[in-house]
Amino acid sequence: MSVLPEVIAANADYAAEFGDKSELALPPARGFAVLTCMDARLDPAKYAGLSEGDAHVIRNAGGRASDDAIRSLVISYKLLGTKEWFVIHHSDCGMEFFTDEVIRGLLANSLETAALGPDGFHDVGTGPGSAEGDYIDWLTISDQETSVTEDVRRIRNHPLVPSRIPIYGYIYDVKSGLLVEVPSATAAGAAVSD
């Protein structure tokens, strides 16, 4: 049973109440961007108090500073004027539960959805899989504070990112909804004023 009819119906309801959101400007009104995980439990609009038009939200598995996330951040400041950035990872992230080696092995075995047991993921498919997974850096996480700090540092040191933009590092706690600062990350992301 597809979710398609539910999504289309929900969208019709949303559009019926769209109102003055049709007048929103393209550049984010509050001038900031958030890089965070795609985890379904995280709703950046709610946890950071965003309305439509307020901020850029860039999401991927883990909220990692991949080349593509940096592409979006560069567009965010260079063309659309954001002035502050957040990198927000979270507790209980799925990216902590496997390594490159594990996901490559699972994909080499089959393209079925793997099962998660007490000792990690295992494959339940019959194949064929593909070795293409060997060519992807999956950017898995072994420690959240380390991953946030590394990602903030990578963005900070990128040649296309100006030193004036402060980058804040946080971990969202899925048990409390709170954003917890990672001081080493925020320190690494501090702006350098001219």
Ligand SMILES: [Zn+2]
């Ligand atoms: Zn996650």
